[in-house]
Amino acid sequence: MAVMVLVVVVVVLFVLCICSALLRWNELKYRKKGLPPGTMGWPIFGETTEFLKQGPNFMKNQRARYGSFFKSHILGCPTIVSMDPELNRYILMNEAKGLVPGYPQSMLDIMGKCNIAAVHGSTHKYMRGSLLALVSPTLIRSQLLPKIDQFMRAHLSGWDNQVINIQEKTKEMAFLSSLKQVASAECEFIAPVLQPEFFKLVLGTLSLPIDLPGTNYRSGVQARKNIIRILSQLMEERKASKETHQDMLSGLMVSEENKYQLSDEEVIDQIITILYSGYETVSTTSMMAVKYLHDHPKVLQELREEHMAIRERKNPEDPIDFNDLKSMRFTRAVIFETSRLATIVNGVLRKTTEDMELNGFVIPKGWRIYVYTREINYDPFLYPEPLTFNPWRWLVCDLFFLLFLLSFSMDLYVWFKFDQTGFDCKLQDKRLESHNYFFIFGGGTRLCPGKELGIAEISAFLHYFVTRYRWEEVGGDKLMKFPRVEAPNGLHIRVSSY
Template structure:
């Protein structure tokens, strides 16, 4: 055998062995300190229950099996090399949402932070917390509805162009990859003022590597998803930092209104401007959300519309009323979006049944109790969508597609949580709503959809993904407006 290969294997075994010893010693120490921990299992050394989750048919099944076996309120597990308490039910969601920055603080797995954040930032969770706290107000400001109104015509125009180029010439299309292409292109346009296809592709290709390895065990060995995520993240980081430095020079003489420009010119109450790393981290967070979760949401909305003719027809009626009120070539505006009430109920029901994001992590900053169990300081917590979205206690006949659930006051508090809740509600919620509705409008008013793989398998990465890309046959209603 080649000496280099032997050396590599020996190094890999040594690395894993040392990691294993550290993990076991760390676990034993932690277990001796606290006796009233939540029920559950840590799974395999190093790997924890990552394998169990990966080989389960879905994260939903993983969660529900452990709720039944251990506790319907909170159970312990080990994922991504960390001890994690998974909170369940509306009471678990309410507890975590209500205790932000009191008992808990921001935390994300290393498999997400190290590939994506700048090297000086990714080495410290404290840096992540600082960025999250200091810049959240800014993001909430620029992403609130009043400021997003100006984006609607751009979204509509790009959606029209996208359909003309990628849908109209064909009888059959794969929805998922096309939607990802649209959402990422739109994000590059609105956030970075980048329109050139090759430039967009230079960012999107390595992004695929990053998103595929974001929630895996952080073992950086050749061939692992985490290793590929590290490589992809390096390419994304280099390209974005290059763009930021160039725009800083150009903005001195030519101020524009895209998000990157506003980040560059933003200063806090002390007159301090963001440095390049902070600007980068704000942009990268928005790009990840727009590329992954919003793409999944749109894809599964269209999946259900293709499967349910009665639902499709109701959405079609609502959207055609809006379309008929528009002049030739007139783009959508804020008032049009407000009329899409039934369409948004349909989108919410699709998101309930097939959530684009699984939940979010926090870190305990002190020991506390929940459900009669102790969560030690330093433990990670996770609230999840699966313990409520299909729970018959909150949603009768949970597998039934029923948009009426969202009429009036809608579901009970803390039960429908695709965007989180409390002070850490996702700041991009309204942006996602606009993007979903605009794309729905353009597809539904132009095409009928017929699924080509009736029982297509869904696989789970950071978001659910249709295995075959959701291939459909499209039947145009008529010429595009």
Template sequence: MAFLLHYLFITAIISAVSFLLHRSSRHRRLRLPPGNLGLPLVGETLQLIAAYKTENPEPFIDERVRRYGSIFTTHVFGEPTVFSAEPETNRFILQNEGKLFECSYPGSISNLLGKHSLLLMKGSLHKKMHSLTMSFANSSIIKDHLLVDIDRLIRLNLDSWTDRVFLMEEAKKITFELTVKQLMSYDPGEWSESLRKEYLLVIEGFFTVPLPLFSTTYRRAIKARTKVAEALSLIVRERRKEYERGAKKNDMLAALLAGDDKFSDEQIVDFLVALLVAGYETTSTIMTLAVKFLTETPLALAQLKEEHEGIRAKKSESEALQWSDYKSMPFTQCVVNETLRVANIISGVFRRAMTDINIKGYTIPKGWRVFASFRAVHLDHNQFKDARTFNPWRWQSNSGISCPGHVFTPFGGGPRLCPGYELARVELSVFLHHLVTRFSWEPAEEDKLVFFPTTRTQKRYPINVRRRNRSFS
């Protein structure tokens, strides 16, 4: 018996070594993009994380692009990964979703969002659910149903502001309340605030080692995710009973319950968890950074104020914004575009090669992960003049500069284009309108940007605010 076990052990080792040597030999025969796989197991993960914990993470990609070119190989989050800092390659990756590439994210994100989340869905189910989500966030729905709640809830939040606020914290409250309302028809209250605090812990766990024994952050995130799922499960069960009794509401949860697919409670909860993350984290950060960039660019802030004071001058103080008001904010849209470009809340997307893929003279082996970096393109001086300077005027129609769609991709692209892209723009525009027409402000202290685990300011961007009177003095 001992001999047999020894034999099997030796055979397993030889087989494993042979497989690795065969794979290594195969990879040598392929023309891989140049690069460096770094240290065993960890690769260059530590260098990537260290860069993104600073105010300037660009050198991580800049140095490798200078050394290897705009497509290079590295090893991050446990896997060899091909990075693309080139718009044409990024477009190729996005457009071939489900054909040559499939969605792939680090295990920590997958575990925390749930296997039924929109981010991880594939094939026909993803196509159907993506379409359903877009149908609840298109221009017509925003105009006819959502705008009134957006305006009301933003006003409600700003009414509570005192002399000093942490802008990122307030923006998170706003976007979470808006998302809960749009998904489940719940107005803000103790329940939504308690749920939001658990979400903070979930998001902190996204880019940690997905092993509870080795990461207290990930362990807290898993516990918080369980609490979030339990709270949402109660809502789903209650709404399912209401639906069976004939009660109907016009929200995402109602559409999921009424669908022909007969989704289970677990599937619906996973779907809602991911949508809450998407609608909450990214939009609130964009709100905060738009204000930060505007504060640091007085001429842009002055022009924005002028645009919104012109809109507000035609209305009573309590009168809500209409769709026609939103459509008459051209400079605001320039500010939105430039904030999205410079901030890069979605820095890029992970995909996995479904087969050996030839591109730009290189081969990406089947099973390898790729990362299409939107950030690298948005901050490339070859694509945008003075790319790392906040300049909303570059988006004006008379600037003489045109930007191809595959160069500016703040919401991704292809079949996985963010379904809430128009909703995010409207929420930010309405927020800026009420902010600049009701308050003046100044930073309470110096604050810096960091980009890991998510894009944020170190101190939640504290500002001292002062209410303005109706004459906009």
């Protein structure tokens, strides 16, 4: 017995020595002159497990030890984490100076090498132009909003006296609404086979690129292949039929009228990007808006009044139009506040194309820089009482915040209107939305091209939801906010007619 105990102790000590040696070796490997302080964790895996499990707490602990600019090894590559708002703004606004997109290999493999998040320079400009042409205000008004309205009416029908999983419903909504805009004529036929593959693809984008059976990465790669097969067949059928369609796929495919002559591979990667970007943000923001509205009755009351006023101007079957959308000021504020407080996008990745100096440190060529914008959303100087759900903050800003903004940007055109509520500060009619550290939708040349389309989709969803239904939560469903905002067991609500 004593011998067995001794053997176990020896084995444990040996394992501890090996682990210590590996950690020490990895630290020495990345101890280059000029690098910021930090830890690198294990070989290959780095600190990815701690990052994914602890999320914001991991970042806060590292910042407490090393400051707002430190090194780590996450998602398969050595990475510099920047939590400094001013430096983050510089990094996002200076892609031309060698700070190009640097997304993890898993995302590049699954989203495609031609997706807009991966390319840079003239290629990015060209691909971005092809996307912007699909989501212009004119097209939102004439083509996209009518499709969104028609879809939302149908999707939200029949919920009365039901217990529903609002997370599942908003995921279906976001995917199917985008697919209807992408391929309007074929949406009904391809959705049943495309949807399960797409959900696998989404899970695979945030994973270690380990190609083993049962991993999210392998499942995501296989899902991409299946999606490519489905979309390629659809494109071939359209080319053969020569029918005209008013949808995004038609707008991307080569034609005499289209100045963006994309290859089939580029078209498919653009379609995957459209489906992915709209799905993640629209579904999660819609779910969390339902959650926050339930928890804040005064916000729900004002939102409902805004939408009831729109309905009173219309016949029961009249759709919402572009003017209605523009009048939804409080709805827009609810969407921004939901996105801020839930923090659906935690940050963005960049990669250095050469050795460069940042913040007094030398960052080697090929290293990733994680522009971690999450904490900006909870900065009390930018957002007083940052943990409070307060959509009104996006409509009115006080004198203190005005002076804070002016200290950074003296060229803001500001004027005041004083009434019984105090100063109503308008900054280029955009208020908080225009401040220098508003990164909810990205920044610089990487500002989300589908921002207004996504807002239109969420606004239409909220319009029909709050004017048709009231709801209450069923059970205490748990919410996770990192690495994705999600309810692991769903978010269940009991719906009744309003």
